[in-house]
Amino acid sequence: MNIVEFKRIDGRKHDEFRPIEARVGVLQKADGSAYFRLGNTVAIAGVYGPRKVHPRHEEQLDRAILRTRYNMAPFATTERGRPGYSRRSIEISMVTRQAINPVIFLEEFPKTAIDVHIEVLQADASTRCVGINAACLALADAGIPMRDLVASCSAGKVNGNIILDIAGKEDTEGEVDLPVAYYPKKKHVTLLQMDGIVTREEAKEIVKLAVGGTKKIYEAQKSALRKKYEIEGEKNDIY
């Protein structure tokens, strides 16, 4: 299993991430918000809720409904994207909701909606992962009670090598891309998609590499949240 280390296009090791940057509370109007960056992929998430459900018939008597909307800014891609919903964004909004859903105490807020809006500002692979990472931070920032954070990243195969966090030229040349989202406390994979050709063994190896990678993402998320409370703590000291 990749014992001899090879050279990646951008010089990273096979299990090395692009630079990670995470911040919470980046927006003023949203009840919670976060910024997440993985190299050149950047997303912002904003959370509203728990709040009243419109339209009313979507309301659930025993829990909050979670609604997610993944959107790509028209300038986020190499070719300008058309604004508005696409089949791609409908699918990603759905798998994002399923990825996040298990960690939220939805049952504590019956008859309400929790709305998570993800805006991808720059797209260089793994946009759904970066969106999920930002979304979980935004939910925490909004004070929504959560069992854990979900951390997401992808691994794949490029020129026969199994590597973490495909990006840039690797993405266009890549044979396989496999994003996961991971719920560490329960050791649950809450999102998994794959396209490309792999053997059974490669599939399992890539899953493990991706799941292992989420640890570093999780650290970055927690660190961003700690920073928030430190700063808020400092503020408290002042007063």
Next chain:
Amino acid sequence: MNIVEFKRIDGRKHDEFRPIEARVGVLQKADGSAYFRLGNTVAIAGVYGPRKVHPRHEEQLDRAILRTRYNMAPFATTERGRPGYSRRSIEISMVTRQAINPVIFLEEFPKTAIDVHIEVLQADASTRCVGINAACLALADAGIPMRDLVASCSAGKVNGNIILDIAGKEDTEGEVDLPVAYYPKKKHVTLLQMDGIVTREEAKEIVKLAVGGTKKIYEAQKSALRKKYEIEGEKNDIY
């Protein structure tokens, strides 16, 4: 009136149908369903209801509302069709509703909706007729109380000859197409459309030929329903 019999492209007599096939109960989930085939034209109809009305403001206090949706599968036509509503399907959905409406005891189910969905799987002329035939069978299969069945077919003029059930090459060469739906017990024509050039006498002759043709359709419908009850009867014998 066409006393000398001429040769039709596919060898049929002037008042001869393409092969007719009718079956009820072809779907599992729908409350009632039916398959109707006229040569190469095939439609399936599924009925849901009487059921609650969404959106509520469409509800009628004194009767059920009848909603019909005629849809053509993208692969039903020579050139692939675009999925979704077209102006054509809006018009046909409407005349289909008007054709069926008189025979249903809508007044027995106030504040409910009866939804009839017609899916044309193969289109070789007379798709609205085949859809209506399937729809009536599906309504009967759903146990919706009806005054009668409505039977539908078309007649027209090809190369100066007045013929029943235009199809295939006749359709592209045809000068006139006139579909009717007929409510036998009341002797009422509940659908009639025509395009193409005819004299007054020809118009009347074509109407009569089409209305006469509905008899055979009606027989096929009743036979399909009888078969259902026979089979159900047999089932009852077994238990």
Next chain:
Amino acid sequence: MNIVEFKRIDGRKHDEFRPIEARVGVLQKADGSAYFRLGNTVAIAGVYGPRKVHPRHEEQLDRAILRTRYNMAPFATTERGRPGYSRRSIEISMVTRQAINPVIFLEEFPKTAIDVHIEVLQADASTRCVGINAACLALADAGIPMRDLVASCSAGKVNGNIILDIAGKEDTEGEVDLPVAYYPKKKHVTLLQMDGIVTREEAKEIVKLAVGGTKKIYEAQKSALRKKYEIEGEKNDIY
């Protein structure tokens, strides 16, 4: 300020309108209606209301809501226009609503809607002005209590000359177009838009020319309303 009078393409003076024609009560079904023509620009407005609000959630407890819809007939322009809402018609519908809003006693009809539909039948510049003029007459014709009429016209700059009511070839050659709507009793400009390059002084001069021009529009509106009541008066005499 334009002391030497120059020659306009269609022979008008710098502060001269195209022929104005105004009539009220031109439609039968609408609660109020009016026709307004400025040269080759023609609009009809129809008013419904005060009436129940659909959808209900738009209802206001303390006043009527005013809804305006500006629409251009497909045959109103040189090139055939696509039917349906455009970004342009969304914006004009909005500024039209804001232009008219101040003069209506909306507070007298809580929980209702007043709907103003403007249909531009011929477009030769100043369509929004002509629409507003027709709309106010239609509101008056509908018997909606109003503080005043709003009168609208435009002025602009063509080949360096500041002129009233740009039209025809002036429109394509024009450098600046500035439509206003004016609420005379309060001396309030309720609509103002501008595009094109002007100096500060020119801007002010054009505003004044346009605002001054609304006086003649206002007269035409009042005369149309007087004619209505005269005719109705005559009718009363007869009976």
Next chain:
Amino acid sequence: MISTDPQLIKNIVSNGERLDGRGMYDYRKITIEKGAVATADGSARVKLGNTEVICGVKFSVGEPFSDTPDEGVLMVAAEFVPLASPEFESGPPGEEAVEASRVVDRAIRESKVIDFKKLCITPGEKVWMVFVDIDVLDNDGNLIDAASLAAIAALFDAKLPGLKEDGKIDYDNKSDQGLQINGIPLSTTFAKVGDSIIADPDLSEAEAVDARLTVGTFDKDGDVLLCSMQKGGSVGLTVEELEKIIDLAISKGKELRKMVANA
């Protein structure tokens, strides 16, 4: 809106009378004003009693359909503008508007009074697109016949624009070339109320109408021919009623065609 009790209408009609005093087979007063829209290439405003529609014809240059590479294209669209009725709503055309435009379209297209091959500019590449747009301004019933009258009158009124050297339309110079139209296809609508047949039902009668038959007729070399039919309404018609309406439509079509010819 005060609406008339359908039962009252049924009673009146069953006595062979109508609320507004018309005869059973009489149309309301018709006025046809050609050239009503200065910006259109052809236009007509039609009043049928209190029903009012306006139709504008516009030409543009476009690609032919692949199955008719040497024929111009006819597009008929009706917009039921919300000022025409408290029931009309903004948004995409409803089923009634779609039906009206398609019935008007079929009567004109199927009658073949327009030779679309003459509207070909370069086969397979450029043809004239003929847009016939109908705006309903006032809906007092029988919109199909009003729209049909307006459409054919506007087509007769239409003049093709000139073409510039680059093949684009020269909007400043109209040609004086009209469409060659060999006949006047028209829709005429009759309704069944109880056991009676009436022509041109108005809105007060609409609720009492059981069924409707619209028959498209046109004249060719002195003969009258049918080119389209469309039944409406939620009740059926007997074959005898259909035949009676076909006969009525043929004679009523003759009357209406005179008005179009003289407009």
Next chain:
Amino acid sequence: MISTDPQLIKNIVSNGERLDGRGMYDYRKITIEKGAVATADGSARVKLGNTEVICGVKFSVGEPFSDTPDEGVLMVAAEFVPLASPEFESGPPGEEAVEASRVVDRAIRESKVIDFKKLCITPGEKVWMVFVDIDVLDNDGNLIDAASLAAIAALFDAKLPGLKEDGKIDYDNKSDQGLQINGIPLSTTFAKVGDSIIADPDLSEAEAVDARLTVGTFDKDGDVLLCSMQKGGSVGLTVEELEKIIDLAISKGKELRKMVANA
């Protein structure tokens, strides 16, 4: 509709049994009928228990995408026709239909069993567009696998139309040239109910399903390879569960491929 209590299903499954008596890793009865739609260029009707879908393939000639100027274009669309379920509604496809079509599309596309370069007619200008349209007629669960079976069977059934001299499709003369497809990519779906894994969940089981994994596999030179995966459901799966499902999918894929090959 009488729906089954999810807790009942959970109890049954936790005992290693299923409501309809199937084994945990058994699919429902599968029937594949190729050529089911006479108007399509290729078609298949698939029943998976009471789930029924019909797939039609149609070819047309179109422009290639600018980043693959010498490749044909594959378009997979699924319509969840409202007759198939009381929950399906008219209108644009919902998220479930979008997901199904995209998962089916990815399995076929990513496996590279179709050489899209062979579907190029004139590089940069004209290529074959392959439309794979899936109509769901009856929804009794696991639509993705049913759609996947129908799509690949329909593609195997497809024959390219002939081309006329002007480059347009000759609808009267089909060629006997099929698509060259080097392998059978198929989606196989397993679900987690409590701590158990079951194959091919039906609609009565759907409410009890915690998570779902769809694995696309195909055969290449005797080997089985994966080409796509898609997790669904609102609960997660452990890595061990994932690995178990991958193994199950590989062996189940072999079974299903035989059915497609023999259809």
Next chain:
Amino acid sequence: MISTDPQLIKNIVSNGERLDGRGMYDYRKITIEKGAVATADGSARVKLGNTEVICGVKFSVGEPFSDTPDEGVLMVAAEFVPLASPEFESGPPGEEAVEASRVVDRAIRESKVIDFKKLCITPGEKVWMVFVDIDVLDNDGNLIDAASLAAIAALFDAKLPGLKEDGKIDYDNKSDQGLQINGIPLSTTFAKVGDSIIADPDLSEAEAVDARLTVGTFDKDGDVLLCSMQKGGSVGLTVEELEKIIDLAISKGKELRKMVANA
């Protein structure tokens, strides 16, 4: 959200003061960050107090409009992304977003600071399309001015992509050729609250605002000229108020232009 009582705002403003301590004609703190989006051909992130917008410019190659065959095409679109405000909803842009994009578009287009003839590649066939997309991230009022600042700063930041021999964009090699922009057109917005005029109303003030005037100004050869105006709000303005705002806008525009020039 705790909203501020409009009457309170009116009282404060009538005393010549503002809730956040600003002067009547002061803008909130402005920060302009050019090049904020790595994937865009030009970009800027603008904060106007707590209002934040991000603008990305992208170029593509397309066909010119038929009436300007030798000119590039400018397309300005604003999306009021729902994360920016509890009131923004998904779906097509509402009237506020449409107005903002059109007002920003007009100020840039009408000022003629960009020579669109220089964005022609092959007359009548290929021109540069300039897409200016504005995402609102945080709405604390006066979105038009924030969008206007971001749009012009992003245009100044933009570099045209290179073209490959086949006329397509070479995404790997950007040129270092910027747009030639001869002036800085900017929107400046003033509001009337009671009898007072204030600059740059924020969201807490919005409910108290009676009327709004947005004035587009730009600099040309040392002079300041107006290029657009747009009145908003449900109350009118006197001619004197209009004139006062025009004067204020001219001097405020000078200040803001310096910030853009130095960004």
